[in-house]
Amino acid sequence: MVGKEGIGSRMFDLLNIGIMLLLCVVMLYPFLNVIAVSLSNSEHILRGDVTIFPRGFNIGGYSYIFKDPFLYSGYVHSIIYAAGSTLFMLTFTSLMAYPLTIADFVAKKFFAIFLVITMFFSGGMIPTYLLIRSLHLLDTYWVMIIPGCISAFNVLLFRSFYQSIPADLRESAVIDGANDIQILSRIYLPLSKPLLATFALFGIVGSWNGWFEALIYLNDENKYPLQLILRKYLFTVSFGNGAGTQAMQAMLAQLKMDPRNIQMAIVVIAMFPIMLIYPFLQKYFVKGVMIGAVKG
Amino acid sequence: MAGLRTFFGKSWNQRYLFLMVLPGFLIVLVFSYFPMYGIQIAFKKYSAVRGIWGSEWVGLKYFIMFYKDPTALRVLKNTLLLGIYSLLWGFPAPIILALLFNEIKNSVFKKVVQTISYLPHFISTVIIIGIVRTFTEREGLFNKIVSLFGADPIVFLSEPSWFRTLFISTNIWQGIGFGTILYLAALSGVDPTLYDVANIDGASRWRKVLNINWPHIKSTTIILLIFSVSGILGTDFQKVLLLYSPDTYEVADVLGTFLYREGIIGARFEYTTAIGLFQSVVAFILLVGANLISRKVSETSLW
Numbered sequence: 005m006v007g008k009e010g011i012g013s014r015m016f017d018l019l020n021i022g023i024m025l026l027l028c029v030v031m032l033y034p035f036l037n038v039i040a041v042s043l044s045n046s047e048h049i050l051r052g053d054v055t056i057f058p059r060g061f062n063i064g065g066y067s068y069i070f071k072d073p074f075l076y077s078g079y080v081h082s083i084i085y086a087a088g089s090t091l092f093m094l095t096f097t098s099l100m101a102y103p104l105t106i107a108d109f110v111a112k113k114f115f116a117i118f119l120v121i122t123m124f125f126s127g128g129m130i131p132t133y134l135l136i137r138s139l140h141l142l143d144t145y146w147v148m149i150i151p152g153c154i155s156a157f158n159v160l161l162f163r164s165f166y167q168s169i170p171a172d173l174r175e176s177a178v179i180d181g182a183n184d185i186q187i188l189s190r191i192y193l194p195l196s197k198p199l200l201a202t203f204a205l206f207g208i209v210g211s212w213n214g215w216f217e218a219l220i221y222l223n224d225e226n227k228y229p230l231q232l233i234l235r236k237y238l239f240t241v242s243f244g245n246g247a248g249t250q251a252m253q254a255m256l257a258q259l260k261m262d263p264r265n266i267q268m269a270i271v272v273i274a275m276f277p278i279m280l281i282y283p284f285l286q287k288y289f290v291k292g293v294m295i296g297a298v299k300g
Numbered sequence: 301m302a303g304l305r306t307f308f309g310k311s312w313n314q315r316y317l318f319l320m321v322l323p324g325f326l327i328v329l330v331f332s333y334f335p336m337y338g339i340q341i342a343f344k345k346y347s348a349v350r351g352i353w354g355s356e357w358v359g360l361k362y363f364i365m366f367y368k369d370p371t372a373l374r375v376l377k378n379t380l381l382l383g384i385y386s387l388l389w390g391f392p393a394p395i396i397l398a399l400l401f402n403e404i405k406n407s408v409f410k411k412v413v414q415t416i417s418y419l420p421h422f423i424s425t426v427i428i429i430g431i432v433r434t435f436t437e438r439e440g441l442f443n444k445i446v447s448l449f450g451a452d453p454i455v456f457l458s459e460p461s462w463f464r465t466l467f468i469s470t471n472i473w474q475g476i477g478f479g480t481i482l483y484l485a486a487l488s489g490v491d492p493t494l495y496d497v498a499n500i501d502g503a504s505r506w507r508k509v510l511n512i513n514w515p516h517i518k519s520t521t522i523i524l525l526i527f528s529v530s531g532i533l534g535t536d537f538q539k540v541l542l543l544y545s546p547d548t549y550e551v552a553d554v555l556g557t558f559l560y561r562e563g564i565i566g567a568r569f570e571y572t573t574a575i576g577l578f579q580s581v582v583a584f585i586l587l588v589g590a591n592l593i594s595r596k597v598s599e600t601s602l603w
Contacts (some may be wrong), residue, residue, distance in 0.1 A: 010471040024413045052439030100324030103317035127335020128576035151331040184316040213424035216538045238430035
């Protein structure tokens with residue numbers, strides 16, 4: 005790419021930079037706007053002139069939301085569900101993938117086919133719901149942790165990662181008298197740390213952002229994850245009209261608050277953990293997509 | 301007999317391996333295979349007391365009901381149209397962006413833009429739609445833009461004609477950056493000497509994209525296209541569920557949301573299981589079909 009570049013080529017570079025800057029604005033603006041609105045007062049929110057800086061600084065939304073016990077309960081439950089499902093996913097996936105790498109395992113082919121079938125066929129939403137109901141798992145913590153924790157795709161990915169570990173390592177461990185559980189925990193897992201980290205992050209983010217399972221399997225609001233509390237504030241609670249909300253409106257007016265203060269405050273609170281680890285997160289996610297692509 | 305004995309002997313020697321597979325096996329058996337067994341209620345009059353097996357067979361009753369139900373047909377049509385439009389607009393977007401990323405010369409700038417473009421991918425659907433709601437309000441950003449053109453404010457969320465645009469454009473916004481990763485990986489495999497040779501030949505940048513970059517991402521594109529085509533009925537109904545309202549059902553109601561409303565809320569288990577089965581059969585046919593066509597046309601296929 006040295007030397008003479010046509011004027012057209014240079015024009016394109018400029019245009020491309022312009023497109024990229026526009027892209028950054030489009031990607032970032034909504035988030036900055038959410039933060040700004042959460043910190044502005046009702047006058048400016050109603051006029052709709054808040055952009056990326058708060059106007060008429062107001063933290064009423066946050067002080068309102070921090071008084072709601074459901075916020076804390078939602079946070080705690082989201083952490084329980086994310087930690088639980090990720091822990092079980094990593095444990096059972098790494099256990100299940102290991103025997104599938106061993107050439108003379110008698111049931112290797114059976115289990116591989118058993119898994120692959122689930123990649124093409126599934127029972128669907130309603131039969132799964134009926135099953136969960138008949139197992140009396142509705143409204144339990146387990147329903148948020150166990151049913152989704154094994155995916156055939158993950159097991160096969162783990163298997164192909166293990167296969168890149170030299171077989172000599174296992175053979176010499178066998179000669180030294182180690183059993184397979186020891187080989188997995190002392191040789192394979194330490195060598196799979198990057199894989200485990202990547203899938204831990206996949207699992208945590210997926211669980212943190214998920215809400216539909218909770219919607220259909222949990223009726224007890226005391227067990228709701230944060231996303232459902234968020235949904236309640238954003239979609240079902242109406243601050244603006246209805247008979248019971250007059251006191252609420254008076255309170256909001258007195259504090260120069262708009263319902264959107266509260267709504268955007270809880271959005272900020274829900275995004276906070278993801279944003280905090282984002283630089284780290286995105287690096288591992290990119291890595292994870294690559295691992296998936298090599299295999300898939 | 302001797303063969304059987306060695307089989308069991310070997311199995312006993314490998315008992316640790318069986319033990320390791322066991323938890324995963326049980327979870328998949330219960331939560332993936334039992335629901336498949338449950339599909340038979342699509343052909344039965346389901347009674348919770350008598351169980352799935354004990355319920356009475358009714359043949360194709362629910363499939364005929366589906367065929368005659370105008371709401372269900374509208375739902376099918378909506379699903380298909382939303383899927384096709386999403387594919388048409390959403391599929392090329394990350395390819396174009398990846399090619400543009402690839403033309404950025406400053407590697408720091410490139411890295412920064414990429415990192416920013418991935419951000420929306422990590423945000424939950426509930427938050428995304430929450431933001432869409434505030435942007436589409438009367439005094440929201442979108443109506444500010446509308447008023448720049450001197451038009452009257454639009455009630456976007458109750459306007460059926462805006463539903464697909466909102467749904468697809470937010471999908472693109474959320475997925476375009478992250479969707480470039482696989483294409484960029486393919487582009488990083490381009491041998492730089494190819495560009496040098498092209499420069500000597502005096503090739504324009506557009507020529508280089510067409511003759512060097514495109515052939516490198518072609519097989520990735522085709523594989524992703526096969527997945528997208530087979531997923532055409534698999535709308536992200538969780539997002540629809542947050543975005544739609546009875547005002548927009550006429551275009552927004554899709555199979556997933558219909559199954560949720562009629563099945564889970566309305567407890568019409570047999571009927572919705574039948575529709576779900578229909579949906580998975582069609583998805584499977586589409587996958588096999590797309591793969592077959594791709595193998596014929598481009599010699600790229602999944603299996």
